[in-house]
Amino acid sequence: MLEVKNLKTQIDTNEGIVQAVDGVSFTVRAGETLGIVGESGSGKSVLANSIMQLNPNPPTFYPEGEILFEGSNLLKLSEKQLRKIRGNEIGMIFQDPMSSLNPVFKVGAQLVEAILTHQKMSRKDAKALAIELLKDVGIPDAERRMDDYPHHFSGGMRQRVLIAIALAGNPKLLIADEPTTALDVTIQAQILELMKGIQKKYGTAIILISHDLGVISQMAEKVLVMYSGRIVEKGSVNDIFYRTSMPYTWSLLRSLPRLDGVEHERLISIEGQPPNLVSPPKGCNFHPRCPFATEKCLEIDPELMPRKEGHWVACILTEQEFEAEKQRLESADREEVL
Amino acid sequence: MLQYTIRRLFSIIPVMLIVSVIVFLIVHLTPGNPAYLILGEDSSPEAIAQLEKQLGLDKSMAVQFVDWIKNILMGDLGQSIYSSEPVIQVIMERVGPTFSLMITAMSLTLIIAIPTAVFIVWRRNTILDPLFTSASLLGASIPEFWFAMLLVLGLGVAVPIFPVAGYVAIDVGLGDWIYHLILPAFVLASVEIGLIARMLRDGMLESVNQDYTKTARAKGVRESVVLMKHVLSNALIPTTTVIGVMIAGLLGGTVIIETIFTIPGIGQLLIDSIHRRDYPVIQGVVLFIAVVYVFVNLLIDLLYAFLDPRIRYD
Numbered sequence: 001m002l003e004v005k006n007l008k009t010q011i012d013t014n015e016g017i018v019q020a021v022d023g024v025s026f027t028v029r030a031g032e033t034l035g036i037v038g039e040s041g042s043g044k045s046v047l048a049n050s051i052m053q054l055n056p057n058p059p060t061f062y063p064e065g066e067i068l069f070e071g072s073n074l075l076k077l078s079e080k081q082l083r084k085i086r087g088n089e090i091g092m093i094f095q096d097p098m099s100s101l102n103p104v105f106k107v108g109a110q111l112v113e114a115i116l117t118h119q120k121m122s123r124k125d126a127k128a129l130a131i132e133l134l135k136d137v138g139i140p141d142a143e144r145r146m147d148d149y150p151h152h153f154s155g156g157m158r159q160r161v162l163i164a165i166a167l168a169g170n171p172k173l174l175i176a177d178e179p180t181t182a183l184d185v186t187i188q189a190q191i192l193e194l195m196k197g198i199q200k201k202y203g204t205a206i207i208l209i210s211h212d213l214g215v216i217s218q219m220a221e222k223v224l225v226m227y228s229g230r231i232v233e234k235g236s237v238n239d240i241f242y243r244t245s246m247p248y249t250w251s252l253l254r255s256l257p258r259l260d261g262v263e264h265e266r267l268i269s270i271e272g273q274p275p276n277l278v279s280p281p282k283g284c285n286f287h288p289r290c291p292f293a294t295e296k297c298l299e300i301d302p303e304l305m306p307r308k309e310g311h312w313v314a315c316i317l318t319e320q321e322f323e324a325e326k327q328r329l330e331s332a333d334r335e336e337v338l
Numbered sequence: 339m340l341q342y343t344i345r346r347l348f349s350i351i352p353v354m355l356i357v358s359v360i361v362f363l364i365v366h367l368t369p370g371n372p373a374y375l376i377l378g379e380d381s382s383p384e385a386i387a388q389l390e391k392q393l394g395l396d397k398s399m400a401v402q403f404v405d406w407i408k409n410i411l412m413g414d415l416g417q418s419i420y421s422s423e424p425v426i427q428v429i430m431e432r433v434g435p436t437f438s439l440m441i442t443a444m445s446l447t448l449i450i451a452i453p454t455a456v457f458i459v460w461r462r463n464t465i466l467d468p469l470f471t472s473a474s475l476l477g478a479s480i481p482e483f484w485f486a487m488l489l490v491l492g493l494g495v496a497v498p499i500f501p502v503a504g505y506v507a508i509d510v511g512l513g514d515w516i517y518h519l520i521l522p523a524f525v526l527a528s529v530e531i532g533l534i535a536r537m538l539r540d541g542m543l544e545s546v547n548q549d550y551t552k553t554a555r556a557k558g559v560r561e562s563v564v565l566m567k568h569v570l571s572n573a574l575i576p577t578t579t580v581i582g583v584m585i586a587g588l589l590g591g592t593v594i595i596e597t598i599f600t601i602p603g604i605g606q607l608l609i610d611s612i613h614r615r616d617y618p619v620i621q622g623v624v625l626f627i628a629v630v631y632v633f634v635n636l637l638i639d640l641l642y643a644f645l646d647p648r649i650r651y652d
Contacts, residue, residue, distance in 0.1 A: 054555055056547055058463050079561070087558035094549055094556075102550040103648060104571045114557040149647040165557060 035220025108146030541573030
């Protein structure tokens with residue numbers, strides 16, 4: 001349904017051109033959930049916003065690539081054609097529910113606007129539909145709450161309203177950019193449940209962007225791991241979490257706090273900062289921070305290559321080399337604990 | 339809201355009291371003697387003393403002040419020394435032209451400033467934006483009296499499209515009324531247009547990349563609606579404060595503009611009364627301007643609650 005091919009997104013900044021998304025390709029099939037993980041600054045949000053071209057333009061440009069949605073290239077559509085996709089075929093939810101609703105309009109009016117933008121119906125019918133949608137996303141006393149302003153709602157409730165807005169056009173694809181990051185854990189679980197329920201009910205495909213590996217493992221069937229604007233590993237959720245084949249993904253997983261007995265003195269972090277995207281390091285982008293790095297990594301910029309059926313990895317290490325080094329590092333971790 | 343309004347109305351009392359003390363002191367401490375001015379330079383000291391007594395100017399300042407306040411509370415602003423008419427009547431005769439001028443100037447300002455700001459923000463990445471910034475700065479720095487003269491020379495004398503001076507009451511003819519007001523109102527507006535448009539532009543640019551704007555775009559709302567509805571409505575909130583100050587500025591501006599265009603308004607009345615040392619009228623006019631100012635500010639505060647639902651006064 002959605003096929004992204006070699007997408008490049010550039011941001012023109014004062015320091016130079018940033019390759020925020022650098023040759024990313026993936027597909028999303030109807031009804032499935034694709035998870036995208038990565039650190040802050042890895043380009044996942046820019047990627048999410050690129051699909052419907054919601055990045056501020058300028059300074060953001062899309063010099064290369066295709067975003068095929070049901071056959072048509074979204075990057076080639078006119079603004080008018082694109083508007084027919086936005087909120088109608090593809091819905092989007094954002095990170096911060098506290099600032100994503102317009103503070104000066106009633107919640108009902110913002111939802112009705114989403115409905116009337118794409119559907120021809122009377123204001124009265126739109127209102128009735130809006131109330132239905134609010135009930136659908138679990139807002140109690142929906143009828144009365146239509147006339148409330150965003151500041152009358154809690155964060156979790158606002159995110160529900162935003163989901164209702166995203167669902168107003170009955171979209172085939174829902175892009176959720178860190179939908180639970182700004183919420184506390186119990187509310188997170190509720191919002192994720194809600195999204196799962198919606199997917200089941202309407203068969204909506206979901207692109208879920210998160211830096212939270214737990215959220216991704218719970219929700220996604222396929223996972224992309226992003227680093228400095230590129231995909232460094234992609235595969236099924238089991239490939240990524242149980243058959244990790246890439247040092248960066250392994251480092252991410254290693255930095256998770258563990259509750260299963262093995263107790264570390266300190267949490268393990270990935271040393272250093274994500275690279276400067278104006279002038280990325282030579283060779284592999286991850287090599288300055290990579291515990292597996294060898295001399296060769298300074299020279300060779302690895303491409304994303306298939307390792308097994310559906311499991312792609314961007315690393316020059318072979319499976320055997322990676323496994324051997326991984327064993328060594330993990331036993332070193334254990335020793336440190338003892 | 340009602341409670342807040344009532345509370346605000348009561349809070350006007352101390353403000354007005356302070357204003358009246360200042361007004362009284364300014365008028366009475368400035369040199370110059372009305373009796374002397376009325377009777378002329380050759381009058382005898384006895385005659386002046388007698389007239390001062392008649393006008394109550396021989397009493398101590400404290401007594402004069404208390405008398406004045408007492409009369410105001412009973413709705414009497416006193417009598418003009420110059421024309422012997424009640425001050426209230428004198429002011430009311432002059433209110434029409436001044437308010438006409440202010441309302442026209444304000445409408446002109448908003449009609450020009452709001453679309454300009456929206457247009458500039460819509461074309462925010464073009465050369466128009468820096469051009470606009472310089473233009474608004476220029477507009478705000480041009481002295482009113484100079485710009486007025488220029489317009490009169492240009493559009494009144496060289497190419498006589500508009501009348502150079504005068505005022506026609508609205509009940510005489512709506513067309514004639516507006517025709518005589520356009521030039522002076524435009525001069526008054528020229529300073530404010532740049533200021534308001536600049537304020538709005540800044541507010542809109544801040545709002546244009548906010549999360550809620552992105553939500554609106556993600557809904558598929560067209561960019562013009564995003565700007566005029568979602569962005570403008572948020573940018574108007576801070577701008578409203580400036581509009582409140584602007585109205586006060588207009589009242590001050592009318593003093594100059596009414597003199598240049600010989601419009602028989604409050605501003606001209608004030609200037610004339612100062613020349614005549616007509617104490618009761620000066621006091622009355624300044625007090626009147628203060629009342630208008632305080633009420634405009636109250637209105638702006640109430641308008642806030644309407645524009646920004648997060649503000650509720652209870």
